[in-house]
Amino acid sequence: MIFENEMDIINAFLDANTYDEKYNIIRLNPDLMTDKVIDTLAAAMDTVISDGPIDRRYEDLKGIILTNRKFEVIR
Numbered sequence: 001m002i003f004e005n006e007m008d009i010i011n012a013f014l015d016a017n018t019y020d021e022k023y024n025i026i027r028l029n030p031d032l033m034t035d036k037v038i039d040t041l042a043a044a045m046d047t048v049i050s051d052g053p054i055d056r057r058y059e060d061l062k063g064i065i066l067t068n069r070k071f072e073v074i075r
Contacts, residue, residue, distance in 0.1 A: 003029050006037050013041050019069035026062060033058045 001024060003009045009025060009032050016022045026033065026041070038057050042049045047064055049057045 001025055001028055003032060006032055006034065009037060010040055014044055019065050019072050023062065023065045023069065026058075026065070030058065033061075 001012065003012065003025075009029050012025050013022055016025060022041075033054065035054065035057070038049050038054075038061050042061060042064070045064065045068065049060050049064075051057075
């Protein structure tokens with residue numbers, strides 16, 4: 001799932017059914033991770049990523065997704 005622009009990655013993230021899918025979307029597209037994308041994806045999960053260097057914010061977002069994945073229950 002390699003995407004070409006920010007809107008494609010945001011739409012795919014919002015359409016993803018599991019945290020595994022969400023994680024893979026951002027893991028495979030690090031070049032598209034801008035402050036705007038990170039803020040949008042975090043808001044979609046009802047969380048906030050603190051301001052700072054983009055690399056740290058990207059790692060924080062991945063960490064939140066991995067944490068949520070541990071508690072995900074698929075029905």
